[in-house]
Amino acid sequence: MNLHHGRAASRPQAPVMPVVLSGRAWTARLLRNNCFRQHCHAAARSRRVIGVPHWPVLGTRLLTVLEARSRVLFDLHPKEFGVVPAIVRLAAYAPSWVRQPEDWQPDPAQHARAQWASFLRHLLVLYPVPEFLDSAWHVFGQPEHFDRDCWVAVAQGRSLNEVPGFPGSMKSRVLHAALHGSDGEATSLASAVWHAELDAAGATPALHDAVLTHRVFQNLAWHALGSRLVEKFAAAPVEAPVAAHFSLVADALHTIDAHQGRAQAEQLLRLPLFALMRHAVKFVTRLMQEVGHDLTEEQVRAAAGSAELLRLAARRWRPMLGGIPFESRSGWVDGHPTWRVEELCTTEALKAEGRAMRHCVSGYTGRCHSGRSAIFSVRYLKREKAVVEALSMATVEVAQATRSIIQIKAPRNTSPRHHVMRIIHEWAAASHLEPLK
Numbered sequence: 001m002n003l004h005h006g007r008a009a010s011r012p013q014a015p016v017m018p019v020v021l022s023g024r025a026w027t028a029r030l031l032r033n034n035c036f037r038q039h040c041h042a043a044a045r046s047r048r049v050i051g052v053p054h055w056p057v058l059g060t061r062l063l064t065v066l067e068a069r070s071r072v073l074f075d076l077h078p079k080e081f082g083v084v085p086a087i088v089r090l091a092a093y094a095p096s097w098v099r100q101p102e103d104w105q106p107d108p109a110q111h112a113r114a115q116w117a118s119f120l121r122h123l124l125v126l127y128p129v130p131e132f133l134d135s136a137w138h139v140f141g142q143p144e145h146f147d148r149d150c151w152v153a154v155a156q157g158r159s160l161n162e163v164p165g166f167p168g169s170m171k172s173r174v175l176h177a178a179l180h181g182s183d184g185e186a187t188s189l190a191s192a193v194w195h196a197e198l199d200a201a202g203a204t205p206a207l208h209d210a211v212l213t214h215r216v217f218q219n220l221a222w223h224a225l226g227s228r229l230v231e232k233f234a235a236a237p238v239e240a241p242v243a244a245h246f247s248l249v250a251d252a253l254h255t256i257d258a259h260q261g262r263a264q265a266e267q268l269l270r271l272p273l274f275a276l277m278r279h280a281v282k283f284v285t286r287l288m289q290e291v292g293h294d295l296t297e298e299q300v301r302a303a304a305g306s307a308e309l310l311r312l313a314a315r316r317w318r319p320m321l322g323g324i325p326f327e328s329r330s331g332w333v334d335g336h337p338t339w340r341v342e343e344l345c346t347t348e349a350l351k352a353e354g355r356a357m358r359h360c361v362s363g364y365t366g367r368c369h370s371g372r373s374a375i376f377s378v379r380y381l382k383r384e385k386a387v388v389e390a391l392s393m394a395t396v397e398v399a400q401a402t403r404s405i406i407q408i409k410a411p412r413n414t415s416p417r418h419h420v421m422r423i424i425h426e427w428a429a430a431s432h433l434e435p436l437k
Contacts, residue, residue, distance in 0.1 A: 001357035
């Protein structure tokens with residue numbers, strides 16, 4: 001069956017989207033345009049969206065305008081252009097709107113994608129935004145996302161350095177070239193930045209391909225190390241076939257960064273290129289042999305290029321406060337502390353905390369790995385003779401961008417007791433964290 005059958009069918013006589021989003025009954029078979037019908041189904045499912053303030057009201061306003069004035073919902077099928085998820089994300093940025101959706105008047109001669117771009121710019125843009133950045137509105141994840149934060153910052157004339165998570169290692173000339181000189185090659189902000197970095201470094205076409213197809217370089221989270229690695233490979237002699245080894249070195253360095261810390265990765269980047277390549281081969285060989293593999297160098301390169309090494313890296317993240325546990329000054333027994341606050345920096349640690357505390361902290365892996373949150377466990381050290389048992393008494397979430405405590409939970413999501421809160425206040429003051437409000 002043709003998914004797009006009935007694409008050019010007539011519009012409904014009365015607006016349908018307000019009915020769908022209000023939860024009232026509507027009849028799908030009466031909508032002859034299949035694209036619009038599928039968007040209505042998606043809108044009906046979106047009524048369960050949480051985390052977007054005033055979503056039903058904002059969604060009704062946005063989708064009603066698109067239905068009444070544009071071809072977006074009638075010419076684009078959800079499988080080729082997810083309009084409703086993009087509208088949910090757009091509603092999350094309502095505080096940044098500079099104009100109201102009802103004031104938009106599209107050019108009827110424009111095709112549907114151009115009308116969508118016009119709609120975005122009507123709502124949010126004060127300064128020109130390159131069209132390739134529009135892909136940010138189709139990135140999966142939370143409605144408020146790093147790529148969309150960058151899009152809005154560019155649109156409203158703010159410095160990208162003000163966006164939480166934007167790498168401070170990026171040079172101004174590289175960023176300017178990324179935003180103004182992509183020449184149609186870029187498909188996202190990350191790809192534009194890496195195009196600009198490669199051009200500035202004078203990289204070969206082979207190195208261009210190796211970098212731009214590598215998974216680690218699909219975002220900017222690894223820019224500080226990645227840009228230095230690109231410069232090191234670009235400076236290698238042209239006749240040396242080093243581009244073929246780029247994926248191996250990048251995967252190994254990314255894993256070292258996640259498992260052993262940023263300091264170790266930066267130290268390795270100080271090595272000459274060929275010494276770094278040898279170290280990468282040895283590291284990956286040792287890592288794979290630890291799980292029972294006996295690999296040749298060719299197999300090591302293949303393993304490093306697979307998802308396995310990146311999966312191992314994703315199970316650990318860098319600590320926010322250095323990884324050294326905090327020991328409370330109160331309650332020492334025989335010269336030993338009885339209270340400690342530990343940062344949890346692995347998937348396994350979060351799972352163990354969730355089992356011990358009987359709450360859902362194990363689901364916070366994505367927040368920790370992306371650098372949005374840090375999770376800490378407040379533990380009582382129970383000593384019996386020479387045996388020390390660490391008992392979790394509270395779990396604390398800290399927003400890394402603001403260094404503020406945003407929630408504290410005792411077992412089963414109850415409130416912590418007074419003496420536990422006293423330990424948390426002591427730790428927060430010593431770590432220069434904002435207390436829970």
